[in-house]
Amino acid sequence: MLQTLTERLFDDGDRTDLDPFAVFEEWYAMAQESEPNDPHAMALATVDGDGLPDVRMVLLNARDQRGFCFFTNFESAKGNQLHAQPKA
Known part of the structure; x- marks a missing residue:
C-alpha cells in the first residue's frame, strides 16, 4: 500500500x-x-535563534489561495520563532 x-x-x-x-x-x-x-494534522517547521530547524505538529484550521491557517500561542517558542522569522 x-x-x-x-x-x-x-x-x-x-x-x-x-x-x-x-x-x-x-x-x-x-x-x-x-x-x-x-486529517487536519500537519507538520510545521520553523527555525530557532541559531537557525536550526524546529518541527512540531499543529492542526490546520483553514486554507485558501493566500495560504494555510493554524492557531498558536504567540508567547510559545513557536510563536517567538515565527515572530523572528515569519516563514514556515
Whole structure:
C-alpha cells in the first residue's frame, strides 16, 4: 500500500507547473481517506535563534489561495520563532 500511496502522491514527477494548492487539495482528500481521525494534522517547521530547524505538529484550521491557517500561542517558542522569522 505504501508504494501505491507514494505513486499517487508523486505521480506527476518533478513537474514545476503544478498549482500547489490543487496538489494540496488532492493530498488532503487522500489524508481524509487514509487518516479519518485527524486529517487536519500537519507538520510545521520553523527555525530557532541559531537557525536550526524546529518541527512540531499543529492542526490546520483553514486554507485558501493566500495560504494555510493554524492557531498558536504567540508567547510559545513557536510563536517567538515565527515572530523572528515569519516563514514556515
